[in-house]
Amino acid sequence: MSRSIFRSGACGLIAAAWLQAAGEAPAQDLPDRVRAAVASARLGAGYAQMVSLSATPDVSAANYRIDSFDPAANLDVLRLPYEAKWVALSPDADLHWKVAAGWMRLEQDFHYDLAAAPGGSIGSRWSAYSAGGGLVLKYRLPGGFTLEPALDVALGRLENDASYAGSATALQPLLRGLLFDWSAGTWLVTPSVALAWNGAAGDGNVAVRAHVARSWIGSFDETDAIQHFHDTANAWSLRAEYAAPSPWRAFERPVGWVAFAGCAGFFGANRKALGFDTAAEVGTGLELPLAAGMPRGDRLRLAASYLAGPDVRGWTIGVGLAY
Numbered sequence: 474m475s476r477s478i479f480r481s482g483a484c485g486l487i488a489a490a491w492l493q494a495a496g497e498a499p500a501q502d503l504p505d506r507v508r509a510a511v512a513s514a515r516l517g518a519g520y521a522q523m524v525s526l527s528a529t530p531d532v533s534a535a536n537y538r539i540d541s542f543d544p545a546a547n548l549d550v551l552r553l554p555y556e557a558k559w560v561a562l563s564p565d566a567d568l569h570w571k572v573a574a575g576w577m578r579l580e581q582d583f584h585y586d587l588a589a590a591p592g593g594s595i596g597s598r599w600s601a602y603s604a605g606g607g608l609v610l611k612y613r614l615p616g617g618f619t620l621e622p623a624l625d626v627a628l629g630r631l632e633n634d635a636s637y638a639g640s641a642t643a644l645q646p647l648l649r650g651l652l653f654d655w656s657a658g659t660w661l662v663t664p665s666v667a668l669a670w671n672g673a674a675g676d677g678n679v680a681v682r683a684h685v686a687r688s689w690i691g692s693f694d695e696t697d698a699i700q701h702f703h704d705t706a707n708a709w710s711l712r713a714e715y716a717a718p719s720p721w722r723a724f725e726r727p728v729g730w731v732a733f734a735g736c737a738g739f740f741g742a743n744r745k746a747l748g749f750d751t752a753a754e755v756g757t758g759l760e761l762p763l764a765a766g767m768p769r770g771d772r773l774r775l776a777a778s779y780l781a782g783p784d785v786r787g788w789t790i791g792v793g794l795a796y
Contacts, residue, residue, distance in 0.1 A: 504647065509698060511651045517702030518743035520631060521690040524659045524697065524705035526550050526747075527575035527601040528627050531684060531737040532708065533754055535780055535789035539581075541748040546581035548747075548787075555794065556609070565613045571625075572606040579747070583641075593641030597653055602627030603661065621667040631692070632656040655696035663688040677717030685709045707744070710737035716760065729760040731795075738782070752782035760795060771795070 499596050526532060530552070537548040556571035579599040605627025612620045633651035637645045648654075667685035691703040712735030721728040738744070738751035756778025763771045772795045780787040 480705045507563075507647045507651060514698055517704045517718035518746040520692070520700075520702045521601055521688075521706050522739070522743065523577055523579060524603065524629055524631055524661065524690050525688050525708065527577040527603040527629060528554070528573070528605065528625075528661050528663070529575075529686060529688070529706070529708045530554065531686065532739075532752065533737065533778065533780060533787075533789060534791065534793075535778070535787040537749075537752075537780070537785055539748040541621050541784035542581055544582055544747070546579060548580075549578045550574075551576045552554040559608075562563035562610075562631070567611045569609045569611060570606065571609060571623075572604075573625075573627075574604045575602070575629075577601040592639040593644075594638045595641050595644070595648075595653070596636040596638075598634045599630045600634075601629060601659070603627045603659070605629075605661065607663075617670050617672045619669045619671070621669060623665045623667070625661070625663040625665070627661040627663075629659040629661065630656060631659050650696050651699060655700055657690050657692040657695040657700055659690060661688050661690050674715065675717070677715055679713070679715050681711075681713045683709075683711050683718035704743070705738065705741070707741040708737070708739055711735055712737075712754075719759075723761055726762050726765055729772070730756045730757070731760055731776070733778070736782075748780060749785035752780045752785055752787065754778050754780045756789075 498693055512739060514580050526548075526551070532550060532655040534552045537550070539546040539548055542632065552575040554571065554573040556569055559568045559570045573696050577600065581597050583595040583597065584593075605625055607623055607625030609621055609623035613789045614620060633653050635645075635648070663686050665684060667682055669680065669682040686708050688706045688708070689703075690706060692701050695701055714731055714733035716731040719728050719730050734753075734755045736751060736753040738749075739746075740750070744750040758774050758776025760772040760774045763773060766775055774793050774795045775791075776793070777790045778788065780789070
């Protein structure tokens with residue numbers, strides 16, 4: 474199987490359209506042949522993975538370079554989450570509510586130098602947006618462990634814009650609205666479960682968290698019904714961090730420092746739909762409590778990290794919330 478289901482499927486469609494447009498098929502048959510090729514390609518897994526990247530908390534918000542694509546593709550992920558306690562169900566169980574917005578952009582180029590159509594290229598840019606919310610039950614177990622089952626729902630949008638150069642301009646009317654230059658509404662339903670552990674270590678605190686999620690993802694209101702997809706995406710993550718006080722203060726609050734490391738990825742049959750399935754991360758940052766007198770409550774975090782894995786590498790510098 475190809476390293477990237479989506480990439481290989483799209484390349485095959487472009488090559489077929491190129492050869493047909495160059496004269497291997499009657500002109501009147503071209504639109505129907507391209508439509509049939511798009512319908513038979515397994516692109517739904519790639520579309521679902523793009524949408525999930527805008528919503529899953531497992532793969533870190535960062536700038537990635539996917540080296541398994543030739544040429545390499547650029548991937549950007551951004552998320553804005555917030556979580557708060559809603560109600561205490563028992564002395565050991567709290568129900569939290571959460572909301573999140575996310576964005577993903579995947580930019581990749583397709584180059585061909587076929588004898589029938591030399592010097593052509595297509596630049597593709599996929600964008601996915603999502604916004605949603607959910608509930609998470611935090612059940613405290615003995616020994617510092619917490620079990621966290623959750624359910625999230627979200628709505629979003631998947632869009633594509635493409636630019637054509639050289640001999641590829643002849644393909645624009647064949648691929649527009651089918652493979653490139655289309656949009657669709659999306660929905661996600663994601664049950665998940667996490668197991669977290671917190672404990673003191675010297676002057677600081679250690680937190681370890683494992684998480685696994687399965688998302689059902691579908692589309693609606695597509696530019697063309699041929700783009701409809703309904704697929705799944707599975708994600709996992711394991712993360713550890715150490716936070717400790719520093720000698721600094723800001724806004725009459727103690728500033729803490731944090732170091733963290735972890736790994737995350739996708740699993741299942743379509744885990745490499747976008748060219749990679751695992752990435753490790755290591756980073757550091759500073760934290761500022763949002764409420765005075767609660768150094769381990771909700772905290773504003775400024776952090777930087779480096780990510781790397783088979784066929785992918787990335788980095789991030791940003792501001793976020795730590796709970």
